Amino acid sequence: MKNTLSLLLVLLVFTFSYGQQNLVLEQDPPLPKNEITLNMLELLIMPAIGITYERFINDHSSYGVYGFVNFDTAEGYRYEKFEIAPFYRIYLQSKKNANNKGFYTELFAGINSGETEFYTYDDVPFYDYESLVHQEYIGVSLGLDLGYKFVNYNNYSVEIFAGAGRFLNEQYVNAYPRIGVSIGKRF
Numbered sequence: 001m002k003n004t005l006s007l008l009l010v011l012l013v014f015t016f017s018y019g020q021q022n023l024v025l026e027q028d029p030p031l032p033k034n035e036i037t038l039n040m041l042e043l044l045i046m047p048a049i050g051i052t053y054e055r056f057i058n059d060h061s062s063y064g065v066y067g068f069v070n071f072d073t074a075e076g077y078r079y080e081k082f083e084i085a086p087f088y089r090i091y092l093q094s095k096k097n098a099n100n101k102g103f104y105t106e107l108f109a110g111i112n113s114g115e116t117e118f119y120t121y122d123d124v125p126f127y128d129y130e131s132l133v134h135q136e137y138i139g140v141s142l143g144l145d146l147g148y149k150f151v152n153y154n155n156y157s158v159e160i161f162a163g164a165g166r167f168l169n170e171q172y173v174n175a176y177p178r179i180g181v182s183i184g185k186r187f
Contacts (some may be wrong), residue, residue, distance in 0.1 A: 031099060032056075032155055037184030039068075046078070047071040050180060059098045062089045066108065073115055085110035085165075087145075099151065103145055106145040110165055113138045118172050135172050141177070145178055155186035162164040 039050030048071060068083040087108035091100050114135045147161025150151035159182040166175045 004051050007136040032186035035100075035157060035184050035186045036181035037157065037159060039164075039182045041179065041181045042068070048078070050182075052182065052184070054100075059096070059100060060091045060093065061112065062091075062100055063087065064089075066110075070114075078176055079116045080112045080114035080176060083110050083112045085141075085143075091149075101149045101151040101157070103148050104146075106147065106161070106163070108143050108145065108165065110141040110161075111138070112141060112165075112167070112176070114173070116173050133172075137169075137171045137173065139167040139169050139171060139173075141167045141176070143178065151186070157184045157186060158182070158185065 003104050022121050037052045038057040042048045042050045050068045052066045056062045064087055066085045070078060073079055085108045087106050089104050089106045091098055091102055091104045093102040117132060117134050119130045120133055121130050143163055144163030145161050145163030146153050147159055149157055149159045151157045162179045164175055164177050
């Protein structure tokens, strides 16, 4: 009987000591809450730079600001010299832990400044008189982007997006495109 009780006691001690080792759980590192991206398409196509800062609210939404500076308005596809555009994004993933990646839609409001040239025509009898007009403008715009974001395990991201903004004030340029391929880092 003593041998049975001592064997049971030794087995019980080994069982509890083994169980205590398994109770220590490793914690996952906290998920990043911020991201900075650089629009490589604008950097390569035109002498311009576009930088985005994004702050994650939860797994499916974020907010941030996009800054754009054009160094030569004669080149490229945009007339704006600069743009500051705060935005709100909704990621449309159905997964519980989407971690702000995949397909998204973005609503933005921008303040832009730029310059453009255009011709005006006067209706004079027998003559079509035209004159070149140079216009500098500051505009307020609203717009929408659609995009897709890929994120790897080291928190580097690649983002492809396209959209447009429409100016709310009256000027010759009514709308402008926003397209890009961005590379970024989460922290």
